[in-house]
Amino acid sequence: MKPINDRVVVKPAPAEEKTAGGIIVPDTAKEKPQRGEVIAVGPGKEGNAMTVSTGDIVLYGKYAGQELKHEGQDLLIMREDDILIIL
Amino acid sequence: MKPINDRVVVKPAPAEEKTAGGIIVPDTAKEKPQRGEVIAVGPGKEGNAMTVSTGDIVLYGKYAGQELKHEGQDLLIMREDDILIIL
Amino acid sequence: MKPINDRVVVKPAPAEEKTAGGIIVPDTAKEKPQRGEVIAVGPGKEGNAMTVSTGDIVLYGKYAGQELKHEGQDLLIMREDDILIIL
Amino acid sequence: MKPINDRVVVKPAPAEEKTAGGIIVPDTAKEKPQRGEVIAVGPGKEGNAMTVSTGDIVLYGKYAGQELKHEGQDLLIMREDDILIIL
Amino acid sequence: MKPINDRVVVKPAPAEEKTAGGIIVPDTAKEKPQRGEVIAVGPGKEGNAMTVSTGDIVLYGKYAGQELKHEGQDLLIMREDDILIIL
Amino acid sequence: MKPINDRVVVKPAPAEEKTAGGIIVPDTAKEKPQRGEVIAVGPGKEGNAMTVSTGDIVLYGKYAGQELKHEGQDLLIMREDDILIIL
Amino acid sequence: MKPINDRVVVKPAPAEEKTAGGIIVPDTAKEKPQRGEVIAVGPGKEGNAMTVSTGDIVLYGKYAGQELKHEGQDLLIMREDDILIIL
Numbered sequence: 001m002k003p004i005n006d007r008v009v010v011k012p013a014p015a016e017e018k019t020a021g022g023i024i025v026p027d028t029a030k031e032k033p034q035r036g037e038v039i040a041v042g043p044g045k046e047g048n049a050m051t052v053s054t055g056d057i058v059l060y061g062k063y064a065g066q067e068l069k070h071e072g073q074d075l076l077i078m079r080e081d082d083i084l085i086i087l
Numbered sequence: 088m089k090p091i092n093d094r095v096v097v098k099p100a101p102a103e104e105k106t107a108g109g110i111i112v113p114d115t116a117k118e119k120p121q122r123g124e125v126i127a128v129g130p131g132k133e134g135n136a137m138t139v140s141t142g143d144i145v146l147y148g149k150y151a152g153q154e155l156k157h158e159g160q161d162l163l164i165m166r167e168d169d170i171l172i173i174l
Numbered sequence: 175m176k177p178i179n180d181r182v183v184v185k186p187a188p189a190e191e192k193t194a195g196g197i198i199v200p201d202t203a204k205e206k207p208q209r210g211e212v213i214a215v216g217p218g219k220e221g222n223a224m225t226v227s228t229g230d231i232v233l234y235g236k237y238a239g240q241e242l243k244h245e246g247q248d249l250l251i252m253r254e255d256d257i258l259i260i261l
Numbered sequence: 262m263k264p265i266n267d268r269v270v271v272k273p274a275p276a277e278e279k280t281a282g283g284i285i286v287p288d289t290a291k292e293k294p295q296r297g298e299v300i301a302v303g304p305g306k307e308g309n310a311m312t313v314s315t316g317d318i319v320l321y322g323k324y325a326g327q328e329l330k331h332e333g334q335d336l337l338i339m340r341e342d343d344i345l346i347i348l
Numbered sequence: 349m350k351p352i353n354d355r356v357v358v359k360p361a362p363a364e365e366k367t368a369g370g371i372i373v374p375d376t377a378k379e380k381p382q383r384g385e386v387i388a389v390g391p392g393k394e395g396n397a398m399t400v401s402t403g404d405i406v407l408y409g410k411y412a413g414q415e416l417k418h419e420g421q422d423l424l425i426m427r428e429d430d431i432l433i434i435l
Numbered sequence: 436m437k438p439i440n441d442r443v444v445v446k447p448a449p450a451e452e453k454t455a456g457g458i459i460v461p462d463t464a465k466e467k468p469q470r471g472e473v474i475a476v477g478p479g480k481e482g483n484a485m486t487v488s489t490g491d492i493v494l495y496g497k498y499a500g501q502e503l504k505h506e507g508q509d510l511l512i513m514r515e516d517d518i519l520i521i522l
Numbered sequence: 523m524k525p526i527n528d529r530v531v532v533k534p535a536p537a538e539e540k541t542a543g544g545i546i547v548p549d550t551a552k553e554k555p556q557r558g559e560v561i562a563v564g565p566g567k568e569g570n571a572m573t574v575s576t577g578d579i580v581l582y583g584k585y586a587g588q589e590l591k592h593e594g595q596d597l598l599i600m601r602e603d604d605i606l607i608i609l
Contacts, residue, residue: 088259
């Protein structure tokens with residue numbers, strides 16, 4: 001599974017309200033960042049290297065990416081710049 | 088058959104609801120990715136090399152590309168960046 | 175006849191519904207690609223070389239280009255990127 | 262008379278309906294290309310050289326350029342990219 | 349915690365109306381700059397180095413960034429260019 | 436008086452309807468080019484050199500630039516690209 | 523006080539209607555340029571050096587910049603390109 005250009009495949013974490021010592025998205029945020037694991041990374045676009053790697057746990061905007069199902073998994077394909085932060 | 092710049096010719100896979108161990112697009116997705124085989128690849132645009140190759144099985148956005156019929160085949164011409172992922 | 179920048183002069187093929195073993199644009203396509211022969215090619219824009227050459231048979235979008243008549247011929251001037259594919 | 266950047270001064274040809282063996286703009290074209298002679302050429306913009314030269318007979322879009330009168334002549338100042346073709 | 353591209357994580361200072369010899373945002377400003385401390389800095393975007401460093405006290409536009417909670421802290425993720433000034 | 440980037444200071448010529456052997460803007464032109472003298476030139480923007488020099492007589496679009504009064508003179512500050520031609 | 527990228531901190535001059543031999547903005551100008559002193563200059567953006575220096579007296583558009591108060595002073599943060607001219 002090889003994303004094109006600067007695209008990244010992310011496996012979203014199951015929704016959770018609280019994690020011990022982890023990230024808690026405030027209830028009032030209109031566009032809550034989501035958490036997931038990077039499972040595939042494209043080669044980069046126009047000669048710019050990628051920052052994320054497979055296995056990274058990342059936060060991304062709520063509406064980032066396009067859904068697909070692969071071998072029973074719900075995955076997202078998004079551009080690297082839709083990712084906000086690597087935890 | 089030689090696409091211009093960063094264009095790619097894709098032969099769409101026949102529509103299917105389920106594949107054993109393969110990609111299943113969820114029913115609720117508004118813009119379902121489609122699956123096809125790359126059959127021709129352009130030289131790239133403004134000096135940027137292409138990532139996809141002839142024979143690659145790819146996913147692309149539902150409304151990507153322009154239809155044409157060639158020797159009885161229904162094909163699509165799209166830009167490489169309209170392709171999301173190489174399976 | 176020397177097109178400016180990335181422009182190309184195309185001589186459209188006469189409209190035809192069917193060709194033996196050739197390209198048939200499906201009736202349902204809203205924006206049917208058209209077929210023509212390249213008869214003049216510009217030097218390229220901002221240092222990017224051109225891909226098409228004089229004599230190439232090409233497909234291009236239905237509304238691509240601007241019409242002109244030259245020595246009795248109906249021709250089109252378009253940008254190279256309006257061309258989809260070289261057959 | 263020295264145009265700035267990628268600008269070109271064109272002396273429009275008098276309107277004519279027909280020329281022997283020359284360019285005839287079809288009556289049905291909504292935006293007919295016009296014909297004129299280049300009489301001054303700018304140095305180019307951001308390091309990109311100019312293609313047209315003084316004396317070139319060119320076609321350009323009907324609404325291209327800005328009018329001015331110089332020593333009794335009606336002239337047009339336009340960007341080189343508003344020119345479609347050198348005849 | 350590693351921001352992507354040109355993103356920066358900022359810990360907002362608690363709202364205050366006045367500081368001795370410090371920054372006071374005028375009441376009449378429609379979009380008051382906010383003050384915070386940079387706690388994580390991305391690698392930069394497309395080869396451009398970053399200017400801010402961890403520990404910098406910065407001003408940023410009122411609506412800059414996206415909120416997240418990390419280990420009980422309210423944080424903001426924003427692009428470096430959303431930061432106005434390092435104090 | 437040193438303009439920023441690609442800006443130029445122009446002293447507009449007094450409005451005149453006719454000049455002997457000079458530029459006459461046709462009455463029907465909706466946006467008449469104006470004439471003036473360049474009195475200050477910026478260093479250029481992003482490494483691109485300037486074409487106009489102090490003392491040049493130029494034409495520029497009617498609505499180009501921003502007015503200011505300096506030592507009793509009515510002047511205009513505009514970008515070099517708002518200038519059409521050096522006479 | 524270190525502005526980010528191409529930003530500049532300006533201390534606006536007190537409003538005045540007339541200055542002897544100085545700049546007088548005409549009453550009829552819709553967007554009057556304002557006058558101020560540059561008190562801090564950013565490092566530049568994407569490798570382009572800055573033109574203004576600390577201590578420069580500059581004119582800038584009326585609505586340029588964002589207000590802040592620093593040690594009792596009313597200041598403006600703006601991009602260098604919002605500055606029109608160095609006097």
